[in-house]
Amino acid sequence: LINVCILGNGTVGSGVVELLNKNRENIRKRTGEDVRIAKILVRDINKHFREKYFHLITNDISEIWNMDVDIVVEAMGGLYPAYDYIKGFLQKSKHVITANKDVIAKYGDELSKVADRHGVCLKYDASVAGGIPILKPLQDCLAGNEIKCFYAILNGTTNFILSKMYNEDMKYEKALEIAQEIGFAEANPDSDVLGYDSARKLAILSSISYDSRVFWDKLYTEGITEIDEIDIAFAKKIGCNIKLLALSAKEEEGIYGAVRPAFVPFKGKLGMVSDEFNGILLEGDAVGQVFFYGKGAGKLPTASAVIGDIFDVIENKKMRSVSRAENEAQIITKWQKNSDWFIRVECDEVERVIDFIKAKFGNITAIYPDKAIGGIVAFILEVENEIILDIILENLQGISGVKKIKKTIIIDL
Amino acid sequence: LINVCILGNGTVGSGVVELLNKNRENIRKRTGEDVRIAKILVRDINKHFREKYFHLITNDISEIWNMDVDIVVEAMGGLYPAYDYIKGFLQKSKHVITANKDVIAKYGDELSKVADRHGVCLKYDASVAGGIPILKPLQDCLAGNEIKCFYAILNGTTNFILSKMYNEDMKYEKALEIAQEIGFAEANPDSDVLGYDSARKLAILSSISYDSRVFWDKLYTEGITEIDEIDIAFAKKIGCNIKLLALSAKEEEGIYGAVRPAFVPFKGKLGMVSDEFNGILLEGDAVGQVFFYGKGAGKLPTASAVIGDIFDVIENKKMRSVSRAENEAQIITKWQKNSDWFIRVECDEVERVIDFIKAKFGNITAIYPDKAIGGIVAFILEVENEIILDIILENLQGISGVKKIKKTIIIDL
Numbered sequence: 069l070i071n072v073c074i075l076g077n078g079t080v081g082s083g084v085v086e087l088l089n090k091n092r093e094n095i096r097k098r099t100g101e102d103v104r105i106a107k108i109l110v111r112d113i114n115k116h117f118r119e120k121y122f123h124l125i126t127n128d129i130s131e132i133w134n135m136d137v138d139i140v141v142e143a144m145g146g147l148y149p150a151y152d153y154i155k156g157f158l159q160k161s162k163h164v165i166t167a168n169k170d171v172i173a174k175y176g177d178e179l180s181k182v183a184d185r186h187g188v189c190l191k192y193d194a195s196v197a198g199g200i201p202i203l204k205p206l207q208d209c210l211a212g213n214e215i216k217c218f219y220a221i222l223n224g225t226t227n228f229i230l231s232k233m234y235n236e237d238m239k240y241e242k243a244l245e246i247a248q249e250i251g252f253a254e255a256n257p258d259s260d261v262l263g264y265d266s267a268r269k270l271a272i273l274s275s276i277s278y279d280s281r282v283f284w285d286k287l288y289t290e291g292i293t294e295i296d297e298i299d300i301a302f303a304k305k306i307g308c309n310i311k312l313l314a315l316s317a318k319e320e321e322g323i324y325g326a327v328r329p330a331f332v333p334f335k336g337k338l339g340m341v342s343d344e345f346n347g348i349l350l351e352g353d354a355v356g357q358v359f360f361y362g363k364g365a366g367k368l369p370t371a372s373a374v375i376g377d378i379f380d381v382i383e384n385k386k387m388r389s390v391s392r393a394e395n396e397a398q399i400i401t402k403w404q405k406n407s408d409w410f411i412r413v414e415c416d417e418v419e420r421v422i423d424f425i426k427a428k429f430g431n432i433t434a435i436y437p438d439k440a441i442g443g444i445v446a447f448i449l450e451v452e453n454e455i456i457l458d459i460i461l462e463n464l465q466g467i468s469g470v471k472k473i474k475k476t477i478i479i480d481l
Numbered sequence: 482l483i484n485v486c487i488l489g490n491g492t493v494g495s496g497v498v499e500l501l502n503k504n505r506e507n508i509r510k511r512t513g514e515d516v517r518i519a520k521i522l523v524r525d526i527n528k529h530f531r532e533k534y535f536h537l538i539t540n541d542i543s544e545i546w547n548m549d550v551d552i553v554v555e556a557m558g559g560l561y562p563a564y565d566y567i568k569g570f571l572q573k574s575k576h577v578i579t580a581n582k583d584v585i586a587k588y589g590d591e592l593s594k595v596a597d598r599h600g601v602c603l604k605y606d607a608s609v610a611g612g613i614p615i616l617k618p619l620q621d622c623l624a625g626n627e628i629k630c631f632y633a634i635l636n637g638t639t640n641f642i643l644s645k646m647y648n649e650d651m652k653y654e655k656a657l658e659i660a661q662e663i664g665f666a667e668a669n670p671d672s673d674v675l676g677y678d679s680a681r682k683l684a685i686l687s688s689i690s691y692d693s694r695v696f697w698d699k700l701y702t703e704g705i706t707e708i709d710e711i712d713i714a715f716a717k718k719i720g721c722n723i724k725l726l727a728l729s730a731k732e733e734e735g736i737y738g739a740v741r742p743a744f745v746p747f748k749g750k751l752g753m754v755s756d757e758f759n760g761i762l763l764e765g766d767a768v769g770q771v772f773f774y775g776k777g778a779g780k781l782p783t784a785s786a787v788i789g790d791i792f793d794v795i796e797n798k799k800m801r802s803v804s805r806a807e808n809e810a811q812i813i814t815k816w817q818k819n820s821d822w823f824i825r826v827e828c829d830e831v832e833r834v835i836d837f838i839k840a841k842f843g844n845i846t847a848i849y850p851d852k853a854i855g856g857i858v859a860f861i862l863e864v865e866n867e868i869i870l871d872i873i874l875e876n877l878q879g880i881s882g883v884k885k886i887k888k889t890i891i892i893d894l
């Protein structure tokens with residue numbers, strides 16, 4: 069008999085309870101083991117007294133701490149006390165499964181080592197891209213590859229907002245409001261809309277992909293709050309969609325890592341990832357391009373990943389640590405590859421800007437938004453890397469009448 | 482020290498040799514084990530005397546049979562002697578990794594049981610969809626899901642031919658010729674173009690998805706040899722692409738399984754899988770839709786999957802058997818779901834056909850090909866299932882002057 073305790077009974081926790089009960093027979097058939105939910109930790113016990121599993125509910129962690137538990141599923145979210153509980157149970161030689169990207173992005177390396185030392189598993193497949201199988205395929209199936217780069221949509225909330233803005237010509241504020249109403253965005257949406265959530269997942273994916281320690285707060289992170297209807301109109305004009313991408317590439321000098329809005333071809337793989345879906349396009353030296361798509365969040369998709377981890381624990385498959393490297397990765401925040409960039413300039417005199425660009429680059433085609441919006445011009449520049457681009461834009465900024473410059477990378481995949 | 486022997490030195494075998502040597506340090510770092518290629522079995526030893534690994538080459542299976550080998554990689558292809566070698570080595574308690582869909586589709590169930598009995602692993606991740614991680618994610622990450630259906634492009638050769646026909650208005654024969662020239666198609670292309678290769682992979686995927694024994698020769702199998710430029714023109718007119726799909730669905734009465742050409746929206750996930758790429762769109766009850774995309778064949782993509790299996794064997798992760806079910810699945814070859822079908826009718830009088838259809842279904846929009854091609858009309862019918870469709874088409878066939886009717890399913894995903 070395998071006793072499972074679940075910490076938290078919110079979206080993820082209740083999904084795990086539901087799916088685990090549904091899979092008991094399945095688990096017994098496949099592994100020969102009987103799985104039982106032994107306890108569910110909640111914050112406020114009074115909220116749950118009408119529920120089917122009320123007899124399993126407790127608000128006292130010490131009850132779980134002192135019982136005979138085999139697997140602990142941490143589904144509380146947030147850094148604390150989740151981190152302390154995970155660490156504590158690992159130190160008591162209990163297997164821990166978590167969907168908590170905050171904890172893994174910050175403490176994954178340390179916690180993996182604690183798990184190793186105590187001979188138990190720490191699994192966190194649900195922490196990145198929800199139900200999409202990505203961490204395990206990356207670690208197992210693609211283990212023979214050197215990962216060269218990946219471009220991913222890892223945050224469903226922002227992708228939902230951008231889809232509304234793009235497909236329904238909605239303003240950011242209105243789209244955010246709808247996302248909050250239907251529960252895709254939280255009351256305080258900062259972690260999603262400012263790109264932090266994507267950056268945490270990017271750090272976890274990068275650590276595994278390149279087997280080196282990548283910390284999310286070292287990555288360049290830009291959210292979607294500055295995207296307006298003019299950007300959307302420009303994107304449409306050049307056959308692109310706007311997506312908040314988590315970009316990563318192994319470069320000679322280190323690992324590039326950034327979360328930033330990007331233009332992607334409307335018809336491409338990333339361009340067609342819409343609404344709350346996630347997508348990960350990665351490139352390995354042997355396998356070439358591989359693309360994964362699915363629901364990156366939500367009750368049952370996330371629970372699906374947790375149940376996959378439970379199967380692994382029972383079948384005693386160990387997950388590779390977030391990283392076994394001793395040294396922290398050298399992080400690069402400027403894009404190193406030759407790329408097209410979309411440049412939008414707000415200025416008093418568009419002609420002067422165009423003259424400057426033409427003098428420097430020859431016949432660049434400039435586009436203007438609708439006549440109604442004066443003083444804005446945009447064009448596409450192909451440059452060798454972002455450092456060179458920044459020098460050009462600095463010169464451009466020096467032209468009198470130039471008020472604001474916005475650069476958006478174009479990922480042509 | 483782990484001794485690996487590779488049976489076969491063609492595309493897959495030589496790719497495995499190359500990638501395994503490249504990954505030796507990687508494997509040592511991750512698993513602490515030193516991997517060595519001990520022997521490579523070839524057919525004609527004289528062809529290889531200039532090669533770097535000539536000292537490892539033998540054309541005598543008994544040499545490998547009698548040596549101290551830990552893992553055997555079968556990369557010969559074809560049913561025999563591959564099946565005998567795989568079985569023999571498993572019975573000698575050697576781990577076997579194979580990319581051979583012919584053997585797995587026919588003997589996977591039996592061989593999995595042999596492996597189980599002898600306490601070793603039989604792994605075949607490379608047998609379906611080449612480098613795309615699919616079998617393991619399905620078995621591990623998605624283990625908590627009931628798989629409801631999947632729609633997949635599993636044969637790169639036919640997808641390449643169809644892409645040429647669609648994108649370059651090329652005739653089937655010419656596209657096949659090019660595929661043969663660049664090595665995507667074999668001199669005898671039957672296994673690919675008649676859909677047998679796809680059906681074998683579909684059987685393997687179905688067996689794992691539904692945990693029941695599915696034999697490929699029970700599946701409905703239709704190839705691409707009947708697709709002509711008129712079909713392509715029709716597809717384009719309704720915003721669709723033509724793909725050879727491996728279709729599978731769990732129905733009340735059994736498992737639907739068919740390989741057949743289908744119309745898919747040009748902009749959808751399956752519609753954008755072009756050239757030699759593969760794509761698998763599956764639906765689980767918890768995770769919802771998940772999509773996998775990548776190279777389904779080729780030297781290094783296939784080797785990538787084999788190396789993934791080698792990591793698994795060394796880390797002692799057992800693959801689930803193709804199926805543990807004792808009973809063979811009940812196979813359904815008629816599509817059970819409500820769907821649109823594209824119907825093309827060759828006839829003497831198109832008006833008579835349209836009158837029949839309109840009398841039966843009301844205002845159906847018919848399309849005609851270019852004026853130059855007389856006597857062909859096509860329309861889209863929505864029907865409850867394929868059995869009802871067949872009755873309608875039988876009636877249609879009864880109309881005087883109707884010469885040939887072709888039905889193509891439209892998968893709107």
